[in-house]
Amino acid sequence: MVKAGSGQFAFVDPPTVLYKFVDKEEHAQDLVERGTLLLGTLQRYRNLEGFDPARGDAGEGRFTITLQSAQPESITADNAPWYLKEQVAGVGLPIFSHGGQLNAVGTYPDSFIFCTSYLRAADLVKRYGPYCVKIHHVVGFFAALSRHLTDGLGIASTMQFGMLGWCQYDGRSTKASSVSDVVERPAVPFAKMPDKSGELEVRAVWYPANPPPLPVIVTCSELTAFCSRVQ
Secondary structure, eight states, X not given: OEXXXXXXXXXXXXXXXXXXXXXXXXHHHHXXXXXXXXXXXXXHHHHGGGTOTTTOOTTTTEEEEEEEOSSOEEEOTTTOOTTTHHHHHHHOSOEEESSOEEEEEEEOOOOEEEEEESOOOHHHHHHHOXXXXXXXXXXXXXXXXXXIIIIISOOBOSSSOEEEEEOBOXXXXXXXXXXXXXXXXXXXXXXXXXXXXXXXXXXXXXXXXXXXXXXXXXXXXXXXGGEEEEO
């Protein structure tokens, strides 16, 4: 965790370098010369699914936990697992499960997102664009960007910290056979489908100061010290 202006930013096992692929050369130049980049949102990438299959992903920021009891059991406010407590509280009565299934679908709040890759590979060039920017000082780059989003522009929350982390390619669902099964809270904004595992994506996520967030072009001159073009 580092201090980023009046907010904080967390790094989970940050790599030493990252790569950003873009489809237009002027976008790469804008980043290394002026610190200009497009900051997307989870909702934007959900909406891109239909016409940009490389960047679009209808499941971004969503996760499903299915409870299919192996034997009859009563689910009360006291014994309900964390992912069902809200549903049980909403019903106001115990739920009797006898072999059916209950689905709890969690959606991460729409947030700002900036995606990069640990790899510089030919298939990523084909998929995301032939122009590449190398972020050669990862902590410096994202600490400066986070500081600019919170203090400079006021669009990222200072109450909830931003985070950089590796995407996890285990899918977006899990199952439990009993309320007593331990189900870990998933890192929802970093959950990707296994067929994308070759990308080794590393992404940064920020809560918006005033929801809902909208995609925005950001210019932060500090970023130029931490990135360079890759030919």
